[in-house]
Amino acid sequence: MKPTLRAVAEAVGVSRSTVSNAYSRPDQLSAELRRRILDTARQMGYPGPDPTARSLRRGFVGAVGVLFTSRLSYAFTDPFAVRFLTGVAEAAERHGSSLLLVPLPAEPAGAVKAVENAAVDGFCVYCAGDEEGILDTIRGRGLPFVTTSSRPRAGDRWVGIDERAAARSVAEHLAGLGHRRVALLGDNVLPDAATGLLRVADVADVPHPTTRERLAGFADAFAAVGVAWPELAILSAPGNTRAAGAAAVRALDALAEPPTAVLACSDVLALGALDALVAAGGHQAISVTGFDDIAEAESAGLTTVRQPGEEKGRSAAQLLFDPPADASAGQILLPTTLIVRTSSGPVPRS
Amino acid sequence: MKPTLRAVAEAVGVSRSTVSNAYSRPDQLSAELRRRILDTARQMGYPGPDPTARSLRRGFVGAVGVLFTSRLSYAFTDPFAVRFLTGVAEAAERHGSSLLLVPLPAEPAGAVKAVENAAVDGFCVYCAGDEEGILDTIRGRGLPFVTTSSRPRAGDRWVGIDERAAARSVAEHLAGLGHRRVALLGDNVLPDAATGLLRVADVADVPHPTTRERLAGFADAFAAVGVAWPELAILSAPGNTRAAGAAAVRALDALAEPPTAVLACSDVLALGALDALVAAGGHQAISVTGFDDIAEAESAGLTTVRQPGEEKGRSAAQLLFDPPADASAGQILLPTTLIVRTSSGPVPRS
DNA sequence: TTGAAAGCGCTACCAG
DNA sequence: CTGGTAGCGCTTTCAA
Numbered sequence: 001m002k003p004t005l006r007a008v009a010e011a012v013g014v015s016r017s018t019v020s021n022a023y024s025r026p027d028q029l030s031a032e033l034r035r036r037i038l039d040t041a042r043q044m045g046y047p048g049p050d051p052t053a054r055s056l057r058r059g060f061v062g063a064v065g066v067l068f069t070s071r072l073s074y075a076f077t078d079p080f081a082v083r084f085l086t087g088v089a090e091a092a093e094r095h096g097s098s099l100l101l102v103p104l105p106a107e108p109a110g111a112v113k114a115v116e117n118a119a120v121d122g123f124c125v126y127c128a129g130d131e132e133g134i135l136d137t138i139r140g141r142g143l144p145f146v147t148t149s150s151r152p153r154a155g156d157r158w159v160g161i162d163e164r165a166a167a168r169s170v171a172e173h174l175a176g177l178g179h180r181r182v183a184l185l186g187d188n189v190l191p192d193a194a195t196g197l198l199r200v201a202d203v204a205d206v207p208h209p210t211t212r213e214r215l216a217g218f219a220d221a222f223a224a225v226g227v228a229w230p231e232l233a234i235l236s237a238p239g240n241t242r243a244a245g246a247a248a249v250r251a252l253d254a255l256a257e258p259p260t261a262v263l264a265c266s267d268v269l270a271l272g273a274l275d276a277l278v279a280a281g282g283h284q285a286i287s288v289t290g291f292d293d294i295a296e297a298e299s300a301g302l303t304t305v306r307q308p309g310e311e312k313g314r315s316a317a318q319l320l321f322d323p324p325a326d327a328s329a330g331q332i333l334l335p336t337t338l339i340v341r342t343s344s345g346p347v348p349r350s
Numbered sequence: 351m352k353p354t355l356r357a358v359a360e361a362v363g364v365s366r367s368t369v370s371n372a373y374s375r376p377d378q379l380s381a382e383l384r385r386r387i388l389d390t391a392r393q394m395g396y397p398g399p400d401p402t403a404r405s406l407r408r409g410f411v412g413a414v415g416v417l418f419t420s421r422l423s424y425a426f427t428d429p430f431a432v433r434f435l436t437g438v439a440e441a442a443e444r445h446g447s448s449l450l451l452v453p454l455p456a457e458p459a460g461a462v463k464a465v466e467n468a469a470v471d472g473f474c475v476y477c478a479g480d481e482e483g484i485l486d487t488i489r490g491r492g493l494p495f496v497t498t499s500s501r502p503r504a505g506d507r508w509v510g511i512d513e514r515a516a517a518r519s520v521a522e523h524l525a526g527l528g529h530r531r532v533a534l535l536g537d538n539v540l541p542d543a544a545t546g547l548l549r550v551a552d553v554a555d556v557p558h559p560t561t562r563e564r565l566a567g568f569a570d571a572f573a574a575v576g577v578a579w580p581e582l583a584i585l586s587a588p589g590n591t592r593a594a595g596a597a598a599v600r601a602l603d604a605l606a607e608p609p610t611a612v613l614a615c616s617d618v619l620a621l622g623a624l625d626a627l628v629a630a631g632g633h634q635a636i637s638v639t640g641f642d643d644i645a646e647a648e649s650a651g652l653t654t655v656r657q658p659g660e661e662k663g664r665s666a667a668q669l670l671f672d673p674p675a676d677a678s679a680g681q682i683l684l685p686t687t688l689i690v691r692t693s694s695g696p697v698p699r700s
Numbered sequence: 701t702t703g704a705a706a707g708c709g710c711t712a713c714c715a716g
Numbered sequence: 717c718t719g720g721t722a723g724c725g726c727t728t729t730c731a732a
Contacts, residue, residue: 002491004726005725005726014702015702016703016725017703017728018701018702024726024727028701030701033701033702047466047491048466048467049726050726051466051467052405052469053406053726054467054727055469055726056403056406056709056710056726056727057708057726058726062467071443072440073436073439075439076432085426086423086426086427089422089425089451089453092453093421093423097453098450098451098452098453098468099451100413101449101451103442103447116397117398117404117412118401119405119413140395140397141352141397142397296646354709355709355710356710364718364719365718365719366709366710366720367711367718367721370710370711371711371717371718378717378718379718383717399710400708400710402708402709403708403709403710404710404711406708406709406711406726407712407723407724408710408712409724701732703732704730704731705728705729705731706727706728706729707728708727709724711724712723713720713721713722714720714721715718715719715720716717716719
């Protein structure tokens with residue numbers, strides 16, 4: 001058993017407060033006494049004040065929780081999520097704060113429990129699909145938090161982009177190139193959707209907010225050139241992975257008239273789409289666009305919408321550490337840019 | 351102020367233990383009483399037992415610390431580190447444990463303090479350069495840990511590869527192709543080393559253990575074909591980034607007789623080396639090899655040594671969660687494979 | 701400068 | 717099935 005602060009105090013013959021001060025408030029005792037205390041402590045093998053006890057007493061932990069909707073390991077698998085995390089880590093580092101990555105079980109009840117049990121001073125919530133239950137739990141604990149979801153509630157701190165407008169910008173690019181028969185590709189467009197083509201009565205039916213907004217943005221642009229929602233082919237991928245994107249796109253083979261362009265809700269899916277089209281030999285004919293502008297997008301020549309990933313994370317953490325005095329400054333809208341590369345081009349003449 | 355468990359107990363008219371049981375040991379009271387307690391608690395806005403207080407009392411936190419030598423954000427910047435983290439996250443997820451990423455300040459004293467203050471049940475230490483101080487601090491706290499450093503101390507839990515043999519394997523490949531005049535490229539080969547060519551009297555002088563072992567492995571293979579250490583050009587990059595690798599390789603221009611091959615200690619550096627050589631127009635003539643086999647290595651055609659990143663992380667966490675009964679099983683040696691791609695070839699006839 | 705007192709909020713033993 | 721008791725290990729007034 002490790003000795004406690006109390007034991008050190010007894011050994012040195014001073015009070016517990018003095019030992020505590022030796023560690024946490026050096027200016028409260030003579031340098032000499034302090035050295036004597038620290039030396040004795042070292043000799044006894046006292047590892048310093050217990051972090052948990054200290055947190056309890058101080059009412060402060062020194063860690064922020066980071067929450068991901070999907071499996072925690074997804075956070076590292078998705079390049080954009082990694083960039084977000086990088087930004088959060090940078091800010092946390094500067095602030096001297098640790099990052100607690102909390103895995104959320106799939107069942108909502110388990111997720112709520114996980115959030116209740118996290119010893120943190122606040123949360124950064126990365127794009128949680130079904131996020132309201134989570135946010136309410138955080139509110140219930142009275143802890144501050146920042147979201148990156150696509151629909152901030154008034155008063156909530158938030159950092160994100162205009163998903164819909166950003167999506168519209170790529171779609172307008174394609175529409176401008178003459179594309180009219182297109183497919184939209186998202187990850188789990190409907191709950192438990194099969195991989196591939198899907199009937200979606202209304203964009204509003206798409207549960208995941210980010211996917212919904214992006215699809216809506218795509219649709220906006222095509223509606224403006226006379227292509228209505230029902231005429232758009234909707235593809236659902238079983239996860240935001242390259243393989244899933246490829247799998248979904250293969251469903252286009254079933255179509256009598258394949259689309260001339262595929263608009264993906266993420267670069268990862270778009271790269272998967274390219275994989276499938278290249279494998280099928282038809283990638284020259286079909287334009288593909290992504291979203292995020294991850295590193296691989298450049299070498300793949302993927303046309304996409306760039307959003308600042310690290311900055312998103314950095315701002316989120318910053319917003320948590322230094323709440324703006326003016327609550328209205330608590331919502332940060334980041335810019336996006338259309339990046340046109342070689343994966344998109346005019347509709348081939350047939 | 352949020353109500354406490356005590357307030358709930360008083361409101362319901364039961365003892366504190368009973369309320370505690372309602373949350374943590376449902377089988378210890380009647381379903382009905384439990385519901386009454388939980389309902390009242392909800393009404394009062396009691397957020398459930400405080401995680402910190404619970405941890406203090408239970409003597410268990412439910413989180414493992416993850417330590418990186420360099421800046422925490424590096425953990426997300428380096429593709430191999432990300433794979434390691436993915437593995438750790440997977441195991442933690444399965445185990446229901448959170449991950450505490452602790453930023454370590456650059457000064458050793460600060461780093462020690464950070465480790466002392468981390469509220470965790472154990473640590474996964476990812477390849478810390480100056481790791482002994484850190485490990486001693488962990489030992490001082492009496493917490494279990496797993497390292498991935500290249501020189502496990504007897505009795506320590508460890509998961510890693512045979513760095514030296516793995517490095518030797520790529521070097522032998524190049525030696526077999528006839529290369530004799532080669533450059534070795536590492537990240538911060540000597541402390542505060544300038545970018546570029548470096549004189550290193552002895553491999554043993556290289557402080558970072560991983561870099562040292564890999565360089566030693568490279569040297570082994572060339573020694574076997576008659577090329578002694580002093581004949582090898584040593585390149586130091588100012589960080590493990592692509593740009594740093596490129597910068598270091600540009601120093602080769604100063605050489606009258608450039609090497610026919612560059613052996614890098616990581617894929618990231620190797621890709622940087624390729625960047626520089628391509629930009630200089632000379633990449634056909636010079637073979638380049640990496641280490642790790644990250645995703646980008648494949649599309650770049652990089653010859654490299656593959657080590658299983660996710661598995662390294664998974665095993666490390668697993669070793670922490672389920673200590674093997676037999677202490678000798680606490681050291682897991684992972685296999686590596688030489689992956690030959692197009693970035694290496696025979697020495698061009700001159 | 702130093703120390704005594706008073707908990708932070710909770711859980712677990714053990715007796716009823 | 718329930719509740720009393722006894723801390724987990726520390727920090728922080730406040731008075732000496």
